[in-house]
Amino acid sequence: MEDLYLKRVVVALGGNAILQFNEKGTVGDQIANLRRTSAQLAPIIASWYQVVITHGNGPQVGNILIQNERAKHEVPPMPLDVCGAESQGQIGYLLNQALSSELKRMGKSTEVCTLMSQVVVDPEDEAFDNPSKPIGPWLSLEGMNRSRREGETWIEHPGRGWRKVVASPKPVRILNARTIESLLSNGFTVIACGGGGVPVIEDAQGDLRGIEAVIDKDLASACMAAEIKAHILLILTDVSTVFLNFGTSEQKPIRQIEVSELRRLFEKGQFPAGSIGPKVEAALQFVERGGERALIARLDEAEAALKGKTGTTVTA
Helix, strand or coil, rough: CCHHCEEEEECCCCHHHHHCCCCCCCCHHHHHHHHHHHHHHHHHHHEEEEEEECCCCCHHHHHHHHHHHCCCCCCCCCCHHHHHHHHHHHHHHHHHHHHHHHHHHCCCCCCEECCCCEEEEECCCCHCCCEEEEEEECCCCHHHHHHHHCCCCEEEEECCEEEEEEEEECEEEEECCCHHHHHHHHCCCCCCHHCHHHHHEEEECCEEEEEEEEECCHHHHHHHHEEEECEEEEEEECCCEEECCCCCCCEEECCCEEHHHHHHHCCCCCCCCCCCCHHCCCCHHHHHCCCCCEEEEEEEHHHHCCCHHHHHHHCC
């Protein structure tokens, strides 16, 4: 079956694939968005690409943490790694259902599999010395003092309150890479590394332990794409291309670029960390590790980007 496929593609979905701006995040909201997303992905799968889909989980895991906080006097709250695993199941279930239905409407029998993914991180990663990723609910000073545990870092935002921040370490290894490869080789479409995967550390005996951290979804996607020897990393977001000199009078789109030139621009600070930066970094890492090409494009232009008609293409 392996030789029937054109290319192996990892598709990294942006947050707009699941929730739109100003939506409440109801199950109905998420189902409607995932149906639209599936309408973009199904034609790619039907075109005989081996496809792995990753996704974010920011609003969903945030809601789980709020539920933990509000109900902690009734039921034991779960740690962040367990909440991340919960969100993988939640989003994976809804996306699996929507995508399976869309493929069925197209007359395709491809089976979709959702995989709970663990990602090894380095406990010595410098990110643990500088927690920067805000998670969970906003609390008053009094509420923060009641909830705060030893070793946690909280920051204050005037007018909104206090919020916990955790580390965002780099992914080192995808534990389920061989499973993903096996599923792809046997004709499955795979949903994996939701929310960047559950971060775990490995001790000297090889035992795993979940750790309170958040892995960037795009960097985890690049790591996985390299490990499973994908040909293409397709990063889908809400912009049509990456822009040079974004927000200035000299702004212009980057349609095609070699990885060495993109690396030079990245090191010069052209792509802010708070917006397109992690997606550019993910594209760089994938191509530098031997990937054929990385694409950054709008969600509703996924198939056109794969054909080279739109988006930003990064090659070796």
